[in-house]
Amino acid sequence: MKDRATARQASPGGENSLRQLAYSRIEELLNWGRLRPGQIISQRELVETTEMTLSAIREAIPRLEAEGLLQTLPQRGLMVPSLDVTFIREAYQMRRVIELSAIPDLIQRLDRAVIRSWLDWHTAARERLSSDETVDLQIFLRDLQVYDWHMHAAMVGAMENSLISNVYRVTAIKIRMTAQARVRVTRDNAKRVIAEHIAFLTPMLEGSADAAAEALSRHIDQSLTIALGGTVAN
Template sequence: MSTTGESSLRQLAYSRIEELLNWGRLKPGQVISQRALVETTGLTLSAIREAIPRLEAEGLLQTLPQRGLMVPSLDVTFVREAYQMRRIIELSAIPDMIQRLDRAVIANWLDWHIQARERLGGDDITDLPAFLRELQVYDWQMHADMVDAMENSLIANVYRVTAIKIRMTAQTRVRVTRDNAKRVISEHLAFLTPLMEGATEAAAASLSRHIDQSLTIALGGTVAI
């Protein structure tokens, strides 16, 4: 196999394990063998083994001699520190978003959320779990795109790994519901609207509140909806 082919398989293995972590199919404290990852991802053992060093370096997996791989347990202190990191990065990205992002991109984000709010407010959602998953994926990608506006690959990678770890901890504490979805949509619209208008301070204040609310929920608390 060519070097390019090996690199592609390694990246695919990494991406599939990342997805397992994102969606809670691999949970903090869980021990899993490389063979089990082969069965779960549908990829080769060599591809899994190639991806593991990167996952270990990023703190997403730990090797346990004679036992396999363990998903690290992340405590309350980590959650607080991770959200502090998230706050620093996302708020720092606001000026770059205003300066560099095409207004059409922000307009599309706004339109999507307005339509999602209408869908959620009606009685015509035939598959609510699918809608909630769609919202979650859109949420993750939008926030990543916001950070990408900084055009700094080092910051983007730190943010991506931190976001994965936040999701790993949140899966055990957060149950995505219709009411939670309404709250997220409302909070997103609250910072996207001033972002569209180029109002830096208003966008920062609303984004900060959104992050605070998310932290409270990640710690097992409740917030007003």
């Protein structure tokens, strides 16, 4: 079967690497909404979906449970946590604490050329979205999502604290689960997100921590409002 060959080929470190690969593939399913909040799935179904071995899946599950990304239901299988208001608010509260705390380190340590590249990318994306009506919206929105994820993770990474980065990574997965289940990404929403990113990247580039924190805080507030079913002005 393909999964065993692929897994062994990609895992020269042995069982630990197999476990990590299984974890990463389940993480990807959660990130993109292929495992949905409230869904119940068996270990055998995860084997088929991830193309991993059953033993690798079983070894990855305790970590996913400890991080609150899966729950074991005796005699039923595994359940993806439901998205109640508490789940959403706690995830966004953790995001706020970590990202706002990262700003001073980011401004002090991160090469300004990196921030400039982020800003340039968003400026170009805004212009393309506004002027090119023939743009493939689905591809554009997926690219925007991936860029967003990597940029925010890199912002937190400027703290150079692996423990904080790992907590943030798990928090980000929970927020993506919320977004995939509740948020309909449209051209107007994409324009709003790009504008909010530019609003905090500009003062970051200028070295203004207070202005960057204020704009980033507003961006997180807007995202939380939408996740809870509210509406915001574009």
